[in-house]
Amino acid sequence: MDIVLTGTGSPLPDANRAGPSTLVKAGDTHILIDAGRGTVMRMAGGGSLPVFLSAVLITHLHSDHVCALNDVITTHWVMSQGNATLNVYGPPGTAQFVERQLGALEADIGYRIAHHDMLVNEPQVEVTELEAGDAFDINDVHISTAATDHAPVRPTLGYRLEHEGAVAAIAGDTVPCVGVDQLAAGADAYVQTVIRSDLVRLSPNEMFQDILDYHSDVEQAAQTAARAGAKRLVLTHMVPAPTPEQYPEWVELAAAHFDGEVIIGDDLTTVTL
Ligand SMILES: [Zn+2]
Numbered sequence: 001m002d003i004v005l006t007g008t009g010s011p012l013p014d015a016n017r018a019g020p021s022t023l024v025k026a027g028d029t030h031i032l033i034d035a036g037r038g039t040v041m042r043m044a045g046g047g048s049l050p051v052f053l054s055a056v057l058i059t060h061l062h063s064d065h066v067c068a069l070n071d072v073i074t075t076h077w078v079m080s081q082g083n084a085t086l087n088v089y090g091p092p093g094t095a096q097f098v099e100r101q102l103g104a105l106e107a108d109i110g111y112r113i114a115h116h117d118m119l120v121n122e123p124q125v126e127v128t129e130l131e132a133g134d135a136f137d138i139n140d141v142h143i144s145t146a147a148t149d150h151a152p153v154r155p156t157l158g159y160r161l162e163h164e165g166a167v168a169a170i171a172g173d174t175v176p177c178v179g180v181d182q183l184a185a186g187a188d189a190y191v192q193t194v195i196r197s198d199l200v201r202l203s204p205n206e207m208f209q210d211i212l213d214y215h216s217d218v219e220q221a222a223q224t225a226a227r228a229g230a231k232r233l234v235l236t237h238m239v240p241a242p243t244p245e246q247y248p249e250w251v252e253l254a255a256a257h258f259d260g261e262v263i264i265g266d267d268l269t270t271v272t273l
């Protein structure tokens with residue numbers, strides 16, 4: 001199983017970091033978790049394309065995690081010539097979000113169908129809304145879900161993907177909670193979106209400080225990794241985004257709480273399990 005960080009950014013625009021998304025390649029089964037800004041571009045860089053996706057899993061409907069879903073839908077539609085179905089899974093609200101995306105794309109869908117004789121179908125998107133605790137299989141990948149805690153954003157889900165003995169936990173935005181402990185239990189890689197609470201606190205911007213109460217900071221992610229017995233902690237969606245010179249400092253903060261490998265994500269960082 002390969003975990004490809006297709007976006008390690010956050011809502012803050014960054015020339016080198018696409019918005020949050022993670023691609024899991026389990027054999028021929030490609031599964032995308034979230035679709036932040038620039039996801040499709042980074043998928044191409046990571047050896048995939050929307051048309052190769054067996055599923056898209058959405059953690060929550062914050063715009064930074066779903067703003068490129070329309071690009072995933074459109075690119076999948078055009079490259080499959082309207083003949084394939086894109087399967088999207090997410091918390092309640094996902095179906096309405098997708099429906100509205102398709103509504104926003106209505107003009108484009110009409111133009112392309114009018115222009116290409118062989119394109120007769122509109123985008124085929126099948127949405128499955130999940131409750132925390134749901135489990136299901138996509139090809140030979142077993143997926144289980146748990147509630148995360150990103151209040152007041154509700155509901156939010158994290159995902160655990162298992163394939164041929166390898167386990168990846170993709171938690172999304174959350175503070176430490178029982179659900180994340182379950183997802184990350186014994187995982188080969190636990191991928192966590194994080195902030196540096198010590199640095200965020202230094203900001204004079206009150207609205208920016210609001211993010212402190214609904215994200216894991218680096219230390220908390222490391223504590224979760226240790227508690228859950230994860231083998232690797234992969235940090236993504238870092239706020240504020242570190243420069244490579246600052247990576248050792250981030251690793252040190254995590255290493256104070258967690259003995260396993262700590263990986264600071266760059267776009268297209270690939271973790272092979
Ligand atoms: Zn969020």
Ligand SMILES: [Zn+2]
Pocket residue numbers: 010011020062064065173193237
């Ligand atoms: Zn986010």
